[in-house]
Amino acid sequence: MAEIKNFTLNFGPAHPAAHGVLRLVLEMDGEVIQRADPHVGLLHRGTEKLAESKPYNQSIGYMDRLDYVSMMCNEHGYVLALEKMLGIEAPVRAQYIRTMFDEITRILNHLLWIGAHALDVGAMTMFLYAFREREDLMDVYEAVSGARLHATYYRPGGVYRDLPDTMPLHEKSRWTDDKEVNRLNENRGGSVLDFIEDFTTRFPTYVDEYETLLTDNRIWKQRLVDIGIVSPERALQLGLTGAMLRGSGIEWDLRKKQPYAMYDHVDFDVPVGVNGDSYDRYLVRIEEMRQSNIIIKQCVDWLRKNPGSVMHEDHKITPPSREEMKGDMEALIHHFKLATEGYCLPEGEAYAAIEHPKGEFGCYIVSDGANKPYRLKVRAPGFAHMSAMDELTKGHMLADVVTIIGTMDIVFGEVDR
Amino acid sequence: MSESLQTLKSHLNEALADKVQVCTIALKELTVEVVPENLLMLAKFLRDDASCLFEQLIDVCGVDYLTYGETEWDTSSGSFSRGVKREFSFDSGEQEEAVAFEGKRFAVVIHLLSVKLNQRIRVKCYCDDNDFPMVDSVEGVWSSANWFEREAFDMFGILFNGHPDLRRILTDYGFIGHPFRKDFPLIGHVDMRYDEEKKRVVYEPVSIEERILVPRIIRKDQRFTPAVEGDE
Numbered sequence: 001m002a003e004i005k006n007f008t009l010n011f012g013p014a015h016p017a018a019h020g021v022l023r024l025v026l027e028m029d030g031e032v033i034q035r036a037d038p039h040v041g042l043l044h045r046g047t048e049k050l051a052e053s054k055p056y057n058q059s060i061g062y063m064d065r066l067d068y069v070s071m072m073c074n075e076h077g078y079v080l081a082l083e084k085m086l087g088i089e090a091p092v093r094a095q096y097i098r099t100m101f102d103e104i105t106r107i108l109n110h111l112l113w114i115g116a117h118a119l120d121v122g123a124m125t126m127f128l129y130a131f132r133e134r135e136d137l138m139d140v141y142e143a144v145s146g147a148r149l150h151a152t153y154y155r156p157g158g159v160y161r162d163l164p165d166t167m168p169l170h171e172k173s174r175w176t177d178d179k180e181v182n183r184l185n186e187n188r189g190g191s192v193l194d195f196i197e198d199f200t201t202r203f204p205t206y207v208d209e210y211e212t213l214l215t216d217n218r219i220w221k222q223r224l225v226d227i228g229i230v231s232p233e234r235a236l237q238l239g240l241t242g243a244m245l246r247g248s249g250i251e252w253d254l255r256k257k258q259p260y261a262m263y264d265h266v267d268f269d270v271p272v273g274v275n276g277d278s279y280d281r282y283l284v285r286i287e288e289m290r291q292s293n294i295i296i297k298q299c300v301d302w303l304r305k306n307p308g309s310v311m312h313e314d315h316k317i318t319p320p321s322r323e324e325m326k327g328d329m330e331a332l333i334h335h336f337k338l339a340t341e342g343y344c345l346p347e348g349e350a351y352a353a354i355e356h357p358k359g360e361f362g363c364y365i366v367s368d369g370a371n372k373p374y375r376l377k378v379r380a381p382g383f384a385h386m387s388a389m390d391e392l393t394k395g396h397m398l399a400d401v402v403t404i405i406g407t408m409d410i411v412f413g414e415v416d417r
Numbered sequence: 418m419s420e421s422l423q424t425l426k427s428h429l430n431e432a433l434a435d436k437v438q439v440c441t442i443a444l445k446e447l448t449v450e451v452v453p454e455n456l457l458m459l460a461k462f463l464r465d466d467a468s469c470l471f472e473q474l475i476d477v478c479g480v481d482y483l484t485y486g487e488t489e490w491d492t493s494s495g496s497f498s499r500g501v502k503r504e505f506s507f508d509s510g511e512q513e514e515a516v517a518f519e520g521k522r523f524a525v526v527i528h529l530l531s532v533k534l535n536q537r538i539r540v541k542c543y544c545d546d547n548d549f550p551m552v553d554s555v556e557g558v559w560s561s562a563n564w565f566e567r568e569a570f571d572m573f574g575i576l577f578n579g580h581p582d583l584r585r586i587l588t589d590y591g592f593i594g595h596p597f598r599k600d601f602p603l604i605g606h607v608d609m610r611y612d613e614e615k616k617r618v619v620y621e622p623v624s625i626e627e628r629i630l631v632p633r634i635i636r637k638d639q640r641f642t643p644a645v646e647g648d649e
Contacts, residue, residue: 040587041587041588041589044587048597049603053603053629085444236472236532237472237561238560238561239473239475241475250532252532258535341631341632344636348444349443349539350446351476351528351539360475360530364476364478364526364528366480368486368635369486370488370634370635371631371633371634371635371636372631372633374480375478375480375481377526379478383568384561384564386564387561
């Protein structure tokens with residue numbers, strides 16, 4: 001009989017199932033994994049160090065680029081930490097807008113996750129479906145901020161601007177004829193809120209479609225059930241948060257337990273798994289999309305009825321309006337000071353965390369009283385999840401590694417920072 | 418929330434009177450400072466004690482206090498000075514300055530979360546030796562500390578005694594230095610490019626100059642000098 005030895009397999013960093021730039025060094029016994037050693041850092045940009053050299057507001061854009069599929073949630077974590085130290089609170093309308101966009105972002109994130117996850121496991125269709133819906137939501141991003149991905153929409157003290165009254169329309173081009181343009185513009189006649197509301201009425205049917213494709217699908221279940229089981233105790237030990245923790249049966253959601261923005265004013269449920277395997281985490285995230293949809297609906301209703309300011313009035317921190325600036329000397333001075341040196345935070349330190357689509361996203365800021373952070377530490381959920389890779393894959397087959405990467409919802413922008 | 422923090426604070430002060438240095442509540446967050454010798458003991462206590470139950474380690478991060486409170490623009494001398502450009506170099510002169518830094522330079526900050534009791538705490542531990550910063554690893558208490566400590570080692574050069582696998586994690590293979598230290602320049606030390614003649618990637622000293630676009634300024638804001646209160 002031939003002698004069988006352990007061998008080492010290199011996976012990535014340019015493998016399509018590695019979700020970016022993961023390099024895994026796998027120690028294998030035949031097809032069974034003995035040890036997985038993830039090599040991360042290929043996308044390390046030193047965001048935290050860069051933030052130390054810039055006034056606070058200039059780093060908001062960097063936050064988008066951490067987890068680049070849930071942009072506004074990252075901003076929210078950073079902005080909350082700033083607001084905590086400044087001792088200010090955004091106006092209620094701004095907080096509702098943030099709540100709504102956090103949930104839009106959660107759907108965006110989960111759509112990409114389910115598309116990529118299903119693609120890895122072998123269901124091509126999901127990817128196309130998910131991107132169809134992402135397109136609509138990214139149009140909403142574009143309508144409010146001007147950018148489809150890296151929005152830089154949240155500011156300490158509110159959001160950059162109020163929701164616009166019109167939704168940008170598609171135009172006729174070489175690729176779209178009148179009929180097609182009319183079809184695309186069908187829902188875009190009203191304001192952004194109208195468009196979002198229209199989306200929330202359509203979206204549950206879409207989720208049903210995904211479930212029809214996957215939930216009882218024999219191949220999907222064969223690939224996911226009992227793969228990457230985490231017990232509740234180990235989940236806590238390994239620092240797993242978000243859906244990874246809830247999939248293991250621990251009911252923990254910062255939106256409920258340590259509410260921020262307007263989460264204590266909206267109704268929603270927190271889905272919890274039972275077995276802690278990949279399939280449960282899939283079900284948890286699917287239900288989260290439905291719940292997000294419900295939250296968005298409630299926010300739209302509130303925002304329709306309650307117009308108002310979306311920025312804090314203190315012009316030492318938030319810039320005055322353009323109009324004021326042209327006519328009022330003091331406003332001009334405020335603007336000049338903000339544009340040239342920004343604002344200073346009081347000396348001290350603060351940690352603010354939010355329930356990011358992937359888990360707990362937190363920002364720890366140390367300030368020495370300057371206009372730039374002395375130290376900014378970003379606590380990215382994906383980093384902790386990635387560190388659990390070895391334990392989750394041990395004893396599984398090589399093909400299951402792909403499932404486990406998918407179920408962890410890894411994005412390297414935030415793991416490497 | 419703040420009441421429960423108060424009770425937790427007094428409980429910690431009672432149970433660990435001589436072991437804990439400072440225990441403060443600021444911005445509704447409880448911070449405990451501890452000397453490196455007592456870190457491991459405190460970690461175990463925080464995890465297992467019935468009124469602490471911090472079963473989850475959220476974050477470990479290093480902080481370098483080398484330039485804390487330094488500014489790049491002096492506005493106190495009557496007239497405005499130009500923005501001062503800090504020259505970073507690894508010349509001997511700069512090295513001496515680093516050694517001359519008084520006080521404790523490196524700190525390890527640990528954030529903990531209790532899912533059962535819904536509370537958070539921050540543990541801060543200043544390393545004794547500025548040239549050879551070392552604290553005990555809490556990896557044995559919380560497994561998730563593993564990578565966070567590797568990161569702090571990579572970025573700050575803080576050593577974690579008892580860590581099972583203290584390798585670099587985020588920087589490139591063969592990287593020299595600890596990039597998040599305050600005496601490490603923002604632009605780094607080396608450029609990397611593909612050399613057409615040598616047919617491989619080559620490293621060269623950096624070719625760009627560091628610029629400061631907005632100087633670092635500290636302003637004593639009247640509003641923040643008393644306890645931080647609402648602006649309205």
